[in-house]
Amino acid sequence: MTAQDAYxxxxxxxxxxALRDMGLKGSGKLYRLDDEVCWARLGFQSSVYNTAERAKFTVNLLLVDKxxxxxxxxxxxxxxxxxSANTYYGLLRRPGLVETHRCSHAIGA
Structure with a gap:
């Protein structure tokens, strides 16, 4: 099994x-949790430099006031x-409009 297969x-x-058990909807690499006031988006982004031995990925969390x-x-x-959590929309200047958090990890050697 390659690192990408494991990922x-x-x-x-x-x-x-686990995400569905917590109430999120989605599949693959994009999930969402919506309410009346804001959107919560969670996305998994793979590195373009992944190999069979190593899969690096980033988890993106986006919270947006509707x-x-x-x-x-x-x-x-x-x-x-x-x-979408995996899309960069540029610098939005309104305070509190968009909160983005990223966390990177790797699987394999």
């Missing part, structure tokens, strides 16, 4: 069921209706 297996067999996002979309119509 995908962990996402599929361990991470996905009202602030809607106002930002009025100013920037290219923004999608809902944000």
């Amino acid at each position: 995908n297996a962990v996402l599929r067999e361990v991470v996905a069921p 009202g602030a996002w809607t106002r930002s979309r009025e100013e920037r119509p290219h923004l999608p209706e809902t944000p």
Whole structure:
């Protein structure tokens, strides 16, 4: 089994069921937890430099106030209706609009 196979297996067999048990919806590498006030997005991003021996990945967490996002979309119509954890939207200047957290890990040697 390659490191990438192990990474995908962990996402599929361990991470996905645990996230769904906590109320998140999604599959593969993107999950969401929505409420009336904000969007919470969780994404898993693989490194383009992964090899059979090593799989490096980043976990992205994005928290967005829905009202602030809607106002930002009025100013920037290219923004999608809902944000994604694995997409960088540039520097949004409104305090509290977007909180992004990243944590990197590696599987293998």
